[in-house]
Amino acid sequence: MEQLFLASGGKLRARWREAFPAARVFSLIGDIPDEAARLQQVVWLDITGLDVAQRLSRLREVVASGYRVVVMSATPAEAEAFEALNAGAVGYCHVEAAPEQLREVALVVAHGGLWMLPELVQRLMSVSLRVMSRLAPEHPELDALTARELMVAEQVALGASNREIAGTLDITERTVKAHLSVIFEKLHLRDRVQLALVMNNVPTATSVN
Amino acid sequence: MEQLFLASGGKLRARWREAFPAARVFSLIGDIPDEAARLQQVVWLDITGLDVAQRLSRLREVVASGYRVVVMSATPAEAEAFEALNAGAVGYCHVEAAPEQLREVALVVAHGGLWMLPELVQRLMSVSLRVMSRLAPEHPELDALTARELMVAEQVALGASNREIAGTLDITERTVKAHLSVIFEKLHLRDRVQLALVMNNVPTATSVN
């Protein structure tokens, strides 16, 4: 399928042509034939030189016209990527990406997929999972802990080490460990990091391992 | 490329066979030929009948073995999808998805893309953008971290161990430790428990020790 580029200068970069010899480039979205929108073709939007308002405006316009949009940036940044994807882009890459990569992106988005660098995927999943899990209710299973266990758990929740907890509660480190082991078992937690998060109402992605 | 399915019953569903006549199905990951992992082939993981712990465990195992994983659910849900993608899956769809859709998913993930239903994409972008805009002003000290360090820190924030982070980010445990040491230094933290708390906006009693 023919690739369409939207770039301010109206110029086709060498790598774009190498990746798609039959590609066409336009300066304005209005110059693109209506037929292309009907076919939900892919439009590669070069946002080089545009400020935030301009690129969001341009992007929304292209998305609203029915195209699938891949945003191309000269200075890829994750906030910018998230903005673009949130505004409806289905891909995000560097303006000077290698021709093979451009062809992969084209293939992916032509078939309904999303394309972005793996490290951006990681970031995206990380931050979004945090929001999702925060909606979870408080842990009623804390009721299963004895008073002493709760004291130990509260110290862990503050980030204290076993040695510090022992000093604070005036017991041995061995006793602290004993309490912690029981706490982990009761709450189905693997270690103190997860306990600290749970105690602070931040449920984890990995509660069992 | 040959498609590989991982399903508890070891049975290939009709739609899967229709989409990929040459597909093979296994009950256990250990049954898959080693060659498939080396080629980073796609594995379709049917999570029907598995509880949270089981499916995360199974998914991590498959991802850690080098496969690209598409998770198939009988009851697609957004939290489940986010969990799956965060654990390294590159696709998420219904176990009874249409054969044409299965082929599209296969094509997308074979070329380095992500595949999930459009409405999930929207939700994902929504919640993650909300987090991005909210976290920025509260943690200016995180600006000192490089992109990769931030990724490691986020995994710790979720309660992940070094081994899990290594698997998720596809680096060695040694590299994870190296990043963590630098993070602790930059943020003046003693250990991962404190890092997890800081990342989740929870104040600690002992930030230096």
Next chain:
DNA sequence: AACGGTATTGTACTTAAGGACAGGAAAGGT
């Protein structure tokens, strides 16, 4: 008196975490 639960503690052990020292590769800036 006997029993169960809780709290505490010991020895011993394995695994995970974290630090020290060292080095290579890639990318960007001068």
Next chain:
DNA sequence: ACCTTTCCTGTCCTTAAGTACAATACCGTT
């Protein structure tokens, strides 16, 4: 061409965390 930064990884080491097995003392209940 050179330097710096970032990312990655190795070997080696110590310390912290956590588990296993075992035991005693206290308190409340039966």
